[in-house]
Amino acid sequence: MGVPAEDPRARPRMEKALEGIRQSAVTAPALRPLPFSLPARRLPALPAGLPSLWLTPGNQRVNNASRMENRIVHLAIIMDGNGRWAQGRGLSRLKGHEAGTRAARNIVEAAKNRGISYLTLYAFSSENWKRPTEEVQGLFAILEGFIDREVGKLMENGVCLHTIGDLSKLPVMLQRKINETKEKTRGNGGIHLAVALNYGGRDELVRTVRKIVATKAAPESITEESLPGFLDTSFMPDPDLLVRTGGEWRISNFLLWQLAYTEIFFTDTLWPDFDEKALDGAIAWFRSRQRRFGMTPEQIQGKDNP
Secondary structure, eight states: OOOOOOOGGGHHHHHHHHHHHHHHHHHSOTTSOOOOOOOOOBOSSOOTTOOOOBEEGGGEEOOHHHHHSOOOSEEEEEOOOHHHHHHTTTOOHHHHHHHHHHHHHHHHHHHHHTTOOEEEEEEEETTGGGSOHHHHHHHHHHHHHHHHHHHHHHHHTTEEEEEESOGGGSOHHHHHHHHHHHHHHTTOOSEEEEEEEEEOHHHHHHHHHHHHHHTTOOGGGOOTTTGGGGSTTTTSOOOSEEEEOTTOOSOTTOSTTTTTTOEEEEOOSOGGGOOHHHHHHHHHHHHTOOOOTTOOHHHHTTSSOO
């Protein structure tokens, strides 16, 4: 199994995790739990007007302001329904994927304008290789064309591109264009866009375990705080809201670790039809939710001391 090209922005996080594990493994008594933990993760480059957020053990967000009003820092989307959208119009499935890229471009801009700092789009799963070869190759061609056309727009809108998943299995030319675009946009701070390519949640966890085993860390030194430093998503907080379009009610092997406390919104709208109005509907639903993270409603409302 290949390993994706390393993102230099994730290196500081990884090095901190490794150093903490090494020190714990050397200094702790045998067979005793280690007091290992990573520093609380602070979110970089938050848009003006959003409060500072701290991530507690288990990557839970706890913040006095956000207890009273839900705020979306990280939005994740399973973009489903391109093929059905096309077939309903008598078009090829690839025409549906082309329409899906246009929807993605619009949602990236809409998310940025709504103060969302991180947006993750599920573009190609590790299971999508099972689709017809013609469709898979066509998808990769669409992605290459999208990058060629949109890199200028990404720079103009301050989009910082990331990827999650195992890129090593993608066509070499596509890998090169992705990595060049990531490097070109790495200094942008308008919104962090993570595109999941050849990504599967179980595959990510397997690769994460292999990374940890390679450090020769003591088993008891691996904690809920240290493990996220080895995930593909180590550079960003867990999603606040997951949206799945297309009418299916499942998460399809997406962000299995990261979705532990994520609110999940399912809609029948097919992805090419998911526009700003649909996004606002999902955001309004999210704001109606009370996020407890294991606490009581009274604690959240400040009526009781946690």
